[in-house]
Amino acid sequence: MKKIEVLGPGCANCKRLEANAREAVGMAGVEAEVVKVTDYGQIAAYGVMSTPGLVIDGKVVSYGRIPSAGDIALWLSE
Amino acid sequence: MTTLRLSLGRRMQPPLRATVGVSVVAWLVAWFAEAPFSDWLTFSVFGLDRGSQFGEAIAFFLLDVPKVLLLLVGIITVVTLIRGFFPPERVRSALAGRGRMTGTVGAASFGIVTPFCSCSAVPLFIGFVEAGIPLGVTFAFLISSPMVNEVALVLLWGLFGPGIALVYMAAGLTVSIIGGLVIGRLGMERYVEDYVWALQGKGPTLDAVQLTWEDRIRDAWSYTRDLVRRITPYLLVGIGIGALIHGYAPTDLVAAIGGRSNPLAVPIVVLIAIPLYSNAAGTIPIVQALLGKGMPLGTTLAFMMAITAISLPEFIILRRVIRWPLIAAFAATVTIGILFIGYLFNFLIV
Numbered sequence: 001m002k003k004i005e006v007l008g009p010g011c012a013n014c015k016r017l018e019a020n021a022r023e024a025v026g027m028a029g030v031e032a033e034v035v036k037v038t039d040y041g042q043i044a045a046y047g048v049m050s051t052p053g054l055v056i057d058g059k060v061v062s063y064g065r066i067p068s069a070g071d072i073a074l075w076l077s078e
Numbered sequence: 079m080t081t082l083r084l085s086l087g088r089r090m091q092p093p094l095r096a097t098v099g100v101s102v103v104a105w106l107v108a109w110f111a112e113a114p115f116s117d118w119l120t121f122s123v124f125g126l127d128r129g130s131q132f133g134e135a136i137a138f139f140l141l142d143v144p145k146v147l148l149l150l151v152g153i154i155t156v157v158t159l160i161r162g163f164f165p166p167e168r169v170r171s172a173l174a175g176r177g178r179m180t181g182t183v184g185a186a187s188f189g190i191v192t193p194f195c196s197c198s199a200v201p202l203f204i205g206f207v208e209a210g211i212p213l214g215v216t217f218a219f220l221i222s223s224p225m226v227n228e229v230a231l232v233l234l235w236g237l238f239g240p241g242i243a244l245v246y247m248a249a250g251l252t253v254s255i256i257g258g259l260v261i262g263r264l265g266m267e268r269y270v271e272d273y274v275w276a277l278q279g280k281g282p283t284l285d286a287v288q289l290t291w292e293d294r295i296r297d298a299w300s301y302t303r304d305l306v307r308r309i310t311p312y313l314l315v316g317i318g319i320g321a322l323i324h325g326y327a328p329t330d331l332v333a334a335i336g337g338r339s340n341p342l343a344v345p346i347v348v349l350i351a352i353p354l355y356s357n358a359a360g361t362i363p364i365v366q367a368l369l370g371k372g373m374p375l376g377t378t379l380a381f382m383m384a385i386t387a388i389s390l391p392e393f394i395i396l397r398r399v400i401r402w403p404l405i406a407a408f409a410a411t412v413t414i415g416i417l418f419i420g421y422l423f424n425f426l427i428v
Contacts (some may be wrong), residue, residue, distance in 0.1 A: 044201060050195075068296075
């Protein structure tokens with residue numbers, strides 16, 4: 001099962017990204033859990049400076065922007 | 079071009095260039111037709127009298143709302159496209175290892191073109207510290223980023239001409255650079271939370287994200303839609319207040335409180351501005367109305383800068399990485415800088 005982490009303190013952008021991520025899971029039809037990471041220490045550990053960030057299975061795939069559900073679905077299917 | 083490997087049910091998008099072309103033309107048409115249309119609407123259709131307080135207030139409102147919205151849409155889209163080339167990751171690489179003066183001036187300048195989201199303030203602060211960027215340089219960036227906002231600059235240019243926009247930018251840069259230098263000299267590194275220092279030199283350093291033009295345009299447009307939606311309440315309130323000032327505020331009252339004859343005008347407006355927070359764009363209608371009523375430029379500038387740069391919500395967010403003494407030093411430096419700018423411009427521009 002894939003692990004998707006949404007990095008951010010919980011502002012509107014982070015919520016949008018989380019919604020897009022959940023939609024993407026449905027689109028791609030994969031088994032995945034979506035987790036919100038709000039702790040700044042953990043976010044910094046990934047090296048992310050501009051939130052919101054997106055991590056799939058431990059790999060940082062996006063930061064500083066909100067990718068669409070379609071883009072995320074593509075990444076999930078790779 | 080992303081190849082679709084699953085059927086995502088996405089609609090076929092019209093060619094990007096055609097969409098961009100049509101949008102630009104539509105914007106231009108709306109821009110030039112707007113003033114005559116509002117005029118006609120207020121005075122011919124609604125039948126209000128020119129020169130009456132209510133008529134003038136409504137005219138201001140109807141003229142301003144579409145104009146500012148149009149400006150915003152146009153500006154934010156273009157500005158976001160430009161900003162896309164200056165992500166924080168790139169700024170960090172550019173600033174790391176620079177001398178104190180170069181770094182501070184560079185940081186203040188980058189703050190103008192870098193997007194600033196309050197929620198990113200903490201990760202950004204950590205990221206800069208991790209890269210070994212001195213505290214003063216980081217603060218120069220933190221002061222300049224929310225205050226000298228290119229959306230506000232372009233709005234000022236569009237509404238008041240290049241002179242005022244450049245003045246605002248110069249003032250903002252000055253406060254940021256001097257603020258950064260001062261904080262750098264205070265030696266308050268011990269007021270940064272320990273876990274931040276512990277992260278120095280650790281953790282991966284991410285490069286700027288690689289984006290295609292299509293990504294950039296889609297991002298810019300979606301950001302614009304979202305931001306305009308979020309700003310509109312502030313804007314309507316700002317325009318409402320501006321309209322009231324324009325139609326109803328006696329020039330004498332504004333002159334008495336904020337005018338040249340009151341030596342305490344600058345601190346008063348800054349004090350009023352501290353608990354207020356608005357996106358820079360929302361202050362512009364108020365600024366427009368106040369200038370129209372004869373408030374001196376320095377006082378108005380101080381008001382505008384204080385609304386955007388001194389923000390209690392941002393200070394509370396920064397508490398996660400900085401302790402109160404340093405936050406207080408930050409707030410005090412910015413406030414003093416703004417007061418100075420206010421008095422200076424009142425003095426220079428008679």
